[in-house]
Amino acid sequence: MKENLNDLRTFLVVARTGSFTKAGAQLGVSQSAVSYAIRGIEERLKIKLFHRTTRSISTTEAGEQLYQRLLPLFEGIDREIDELGTFLGELRGTLRINATELTFSVLWEKFDRFLNAYPSVNLELSGDTRFIDIVAEQFDASIRLGSDVEKDMIAVRISDDLAMCTVASPAYLAQYGEPKTPEELANHQCLQLRLPINGGILDWAFTDPTSQETVKIQPQGRFIANTNSILINACLSGVGVMWMPYHLVEDHIASGELVPILREWNKHYEGFHLYYPNRRENSPLLKALVESLRG
Known part of the structure; x- marks a missing residue:
């Protein structure tokens, strides 16, 4: 049975945000449209993907398994499509970066230079003091002081002390x-x-x-x-x-x-470090960002 890819993307956003409302806001659709898409997937697969209460939504065991297996596949699809821009001699795609508000204020001139150098790249900066799981929350990279990061991450120094x-x-x-x-x-x-x-x-x-x-x-x-x-x-x-x-x-x-x-x-x-999953080390977008931030 072939699944609707748009519905599967909706599933991924709901699983990540834990909310039909937040998922709808991020996808630009109504909460009812998100609920309809998820209900359709569950009916077609004949399996429950989410636990629903009046206050929260969380994945079932089957839903979590589907999320963990689909996420890298969709990331790979997006990455391959973005990298087609190299045939036109330009970089395309979207980068989502997590850091503190202070970090972005310190590094703003470098981000500005990156935006001017790559006009076909979309950049989303999210200010947050939490140490988050950037993979689970679908950020491409994060920036923090110091180089201590999880073992499956690559850290690159991008500023002075x-x-x-x-x-x-x-x-x-x-x-x-x-x-x-x-x-x-x-x-x-x-x-x-x-x-x-x-x-x-x-x-x-x-x-x-x-x-x-x-x-x-x-x-x-x-x-x-x-x-x-x-x-x-x-x-x-x-x-x-x-x-x-x-x-x-x-x-x-x-x-x-x-x-x-x-x-x-x-x-x-110790200065700011950009860190990202080691599976992204060959990403042209991240390489370009690192070059701009280290400059």
Whole structure:
């Protein structure tokens, strides 16, 4: 029995998202159309592919087996079609990249260069702080600090180390003084970043200039935000002291709006790495992206 390939693609999206509604939104069709397609597959195959409740959808054992076997096949079809563009002397296709919002802001100029160099390539960037299974969620690659990735992944360094810094406005320092060690920050208003996943507050990390050991503190203060841009505005207004990637505030430092403090304690993190499944190492699209990001 031959199955409808569009219905099978619908099945893959439902299995990945766990939702008829989300699948419909991604496919550009109604929720009822998705439900109809899945019901049709199950009736033709005479087997239940999903457990359905009023709150969730999950694959049955048979559905999960079908998902795991179909996914690489459809990825292979898409890849072969995309690579036909090489006969026309151009790259075609879509790349879905997962990283944090901070990562994309650091690397934006490189992504912009990639888009200009390959006008027939579609690029989707998804900002997320989670460490996800990029295969299960159908991303082509992800970017994170450091090179520690799962054993079946290839990691490629694409940036210099990330430098952190601690800053405050001249008005704040004139009123409250300048801390000389991270421990003295306990006497200051620290601008805190609320983490989006578990709701915790981001710890601040420093490198001891004598021992080179990492020193972490839990910042305390009366101002909390969940984005760096809001924290920067608060810092410029003199609300408190901020710990931030240097590149996000270097223009404010150059203009004198913010003053770097605790310079000898600045922490550096290993640069950003692009990682992807080793079965994709020969992908022309990924090779082109790596070249752009490493440039």
